[in-house]
Amino acid sequence: MNPPKQRRASLLLKPLLALPALLLSGCTMAGIRLFHPAGLVAGAEMHYTLILVITMLIIIVPTLLMTIIFPLRYHHSRNAKYTPDWHFSLTIELLAWGIPFAIVAFLCYLTIQGVYAVNPWAPGILANAPGARQPPINVEVIATDWQWVFVYPDQGIATIDDLVVPSGRVVHLQMTATSNMNGFYIPQVAPMVDAMPAMESRDAFELDQPATYTGFSTDFSGAGFSWMQFSTRVVPQAEFDSWVASVQANPNQLTYAAFQKIAQPTVNAGAKPAYFSAPDKNLFGEVMTAAMQGVVYPVPDSFTKRVSDNSAQGAQAPASPQ
Amino acid sequence: MATSNPTGAALALWNPGADEHDPISARTYGFWLYLIGDALLFCSLFASYAVLDNPVNAAGGPLTAQVINTPHGLWQTFIILASVLAYSLGTVSLKNGNAAGVQLGILAALLLGGAFLYISGTDLWALAAQGNGPTRSAFLSVFFTLLLTHGLHMLFGILWMLVMLVQVGVLGFTKDVVGRLLNLRLFWQFQATMWVCVYFYVYLLGGAR
Amino acid sequence: MQVAVDGPWSPLLGRLSLAAIPYDNPILVSTFAVVALLGIVIIGAALYFGKLGYIWREWLTTVDHKKIGVMYIILGLVMLFRGFMDGAMMRTQQLLADGPNSPGYLGAQHGYLPPYHFDQIYTAHGTLMLFFAATPLVAGLGNLIVPLQIGARDMAFPYLNATSLWLTVSGAALCMISLFVGEFSNATWVGLMPFSEMPTNPGVGVDYWMWAFQLSSIGTTFNAINMIATIVKMRAPGMRWFRMPVYCWSSLTTNIIGLSIFPVVTVALTMLGIDRYFGTHFFTAGYGGNFMLYVNLFWIWGHPEVYFLMLPAFGLFSEIVPTFSNKALFGYPTMVAASFSIGGIGWVVWAHHFFTMGMGPELNGYFSAATMLVGIPTGVKAFNWLFTMYRGRITYATPMLWALIGLVLLLIGGLTGMMLSASVFDYTVHNSLFVVAHFHCMVLVIGAALFAGVTYWWPKVFGFKLDERNGQMYFWTFVLASLLVFVPLFYLGFAGVTRRLDYIYNPALKPLLWVSEGGIGMYFVSLFYFGKMLYVSLRDQIPAQADAWGTGRTLEWLTHTPVPFYNFAVTPQINARDELAWRKAKGVEGVQPTHYVPIHLPSNTAVPVIIGALATVFGFAMTWRIWWLSIASLLAIIIVVIIRSFDKNEGYVLSAEDIAKMENQVALASIIAEQPKRPALAQVEAH
Ligand code: HEM
């Protein structure tokens, strides 16, 4: 992929797409997260999307114009040329099938290329990334109802709702969930991938600039779903190392027993983080095995009361984690 | 009503009496369509079976080879084919307008169907009694569901046969009754075909795995 | 074998108890008051005017395809309204619950709906809109028009037809009951797994959803069988395949799709049901269950389902655009081919609904490419409509306006759909408001087509047109409202806002949410014009011609307006593709048959509506686990069917004199008019 070219394409399209939004709302462009991809994977996603959209517009725009012009031009009041019995033309039919066919063929080719480039299991685009020369950072992600537990097996630490990674390193995520299906998603950064009970899925990304992003759950999982956000902090390697050391010194330990308490359905309004040292080396495996054996964490009645019930939400107003 | 247009008479515009369609043909066609739907129902079940017939989905429990009774399956195949044959012989009597013959054929088909269900039922019951019931694992869930879905269809067919036994006696061969008899034959043959699929896929292929 | 349930259970009432009545929820109580009041008013009015008997004899027990069609459409419109109210509530909640400092009302922390209530509302919204608004409207128009367009007396199986209707109604009734007794599912219209399973969803909500869905899909399967058989077997003499109107072609395609997919979802729901009732493990996470199996089965049904709804819309455009362009449809053969391609492709693309579930790049690549293929025939259709307008004589009657906006929305929805089908892009917006905006664009295409169709054929059925002035006001306000509601959703999708949120984290999005809410307000304005349109048209009742729009081309415009209950006094002989246009060209469109022959028609029967009522009881009893009632109602259905099968009634005969009388005085034969009782024939032995 060629970054300057990509920028040129986005120069064209961004204002086009953004104009009505600005008019409508005065919203700042910064709010439109997807127009600001970060890192190679998200960059590739945006790159392919732009080419795809522009290609599609080649056919959509003329059709849209015809849809507007024909009804005006051939309105009965205008007495334009009228051929009531003209109802077939091989040339037009060939074009009507042929042009979309050619365009779709190109789109298919491009899409398949793109799928390999951003494949969350092993993104092609990261193969030659600057960070690819170093060993990846491994993070195990466990979605509970309704928090995100991030386990760093190599560092022997774990966090809740706070994903911290060093810049310039490829991050490999391995995901599962306790009882329900969730979607792991960091809008400008990583492809959306489902985290599922008794299953393992993966995602990967690399960011070169320190920054902070917000991640979400995208697959509905119950009453606390709307509050399932987490912060994603990209920090320089040195800062990451000292952060790891400080968490390693944390007396709170994430044993499986401690995890079972955390995994009870909880609304973590405001995504308040928590940190643990020395997680169980095989916590991820234990969670998977438990799910396979039918362990679920049932949602207490207070969350599913029919009528308005305050305890269904965290006592505190959730803060926007951005 | 007179027409002012002289060409009107020459053109064929109306077709009095053309709306009497053959009711039995439409009815049989509709029943074929239903059978397509039923076939898709079995397709989905077979697809689910294929997905769940897997050590992971057995959750430590038995797989196909440990839960089937192949000799019984073979007997069941013979019985259900005999039942179809009996019904078909009954429909030969239908051509001659022989009510007793039709009833005899149906009765034989019905009893054979009952025997089939008896074997199925006892086998599944025994399996469940060993602690390998449908709640044991996802594989056993789909195993029981596939067999019981077929069994329910058979049971429905038997109920239908009972009704037809009475109707042939009470109503005689009216258009409706004849239409139903023909559709019931389709239904019964279809269930036999589905059983052959079950036998082939579950008993032979699954047993060989 | 029965699964243990949370909370009390008694043999007599199952899980049902007084606690199931949400009398402490002001929203539900006031809704109940309104619904009850409406019910009392309707029944009271029927009693007051002495129409109860009429309604029972002429409508509830009818087997006439037109009345069934009309009842389907009434059901669809009522449910459309309820679905819309759900939508309005959801948008208002999101507007109010935006940001950590947003206020809470009615006991909710943010906004005015606690999560559990909000979740039920959006599940109900999706379920109602798809199964009880869009599907009945599509089925209703199909029922109304297809037999007329092919010159048939009725559907192939009139009795089955009524049964389909009443099964659909029973599903809708279950949804309505769930408002006031217990709760509805919170697991979204797609039924998330394993979230819908007993351990994570122990209430009765999922059961309500499951049975409502199950009953209506059985009804739809029956309807599909009926439509296919009608089109294949009941065409008037001379109507060869390639003389059939394109709307009939699209009905045929759509019902082939319907017949092939509904059994799949029946299986998926049944498996969920036995999981929930008997504790099996099809879709649980543990014990070897495979919830991905459900997701696959669901979308094997679900994607073709969207085309099941879309193809009739395409068919409607193909009728309306030629009529109001006063020109033959362009490219008839490729139109038919395109319908079949769309249907065919629709079967093999289902996995684009879960690109993020971890299929490898091979599968994602295949499903992306396959999905994109559907753009080709869809494009072909758009071009053919455009070239139908090209060198035509266009009038902007309301149906044409709806068709035109439908075309524009189709282009936007198609563009965004094609974007979504590229899994590269889908990784960034799946389950976001962008997807919501995409499919609402598409659903609005269907909505536009249905409004177009209802306006277009209204005069044929009732004998007078809908008021054009208010109809156009309704059109413009509706279009404006739709733009206001859904354009912001595209942007919110790009802003990374996911769907199904009852609380939105970012207060900076408020302006966009306000625009969307403004659209909801606009919808209320359009609702006013809809009501005014109905009121003015019913008040004035300006009689319409047989060919109500003056430029009709197909067979249904040949018979009287309003259409007699026997459709055509004498079956027409078909000579050309657009039969009426052909007759006009020959100058014989006014030529009436000179003599009549008796017509054989089916008698009305109460069996379908009884089956529907029993099915509602069955669904309710199963939901609440009242086993004795479930078994009793199921047995009752079987017994009713058996008893009816002993009925010798062969229908009745309309004599030639009767027909002549009604042909001279068409109002006597309209579907509104009450018919005298005509003696039934008894079936005799053929031998
Ligand atoms: C050009 C044709 C179309 C294409 C390429 C297309 C593509 C897609 C794709 C890829 C998705 C999945 C998006 C996601 O969940 O991430 C989707 C969702 C959806 N589409 Fe379309 N679509 C098309 C036409 C339609 C039509 C005609 C309808 C409706 C009548 C429709 C209704 C829907 C619905 C309801 C969903 C969301 C389902 C859900 O998750 O709740 N689409 N479409």
Ligand SMILES: [Cu+2]
């Ligand atoms: Cu789809």
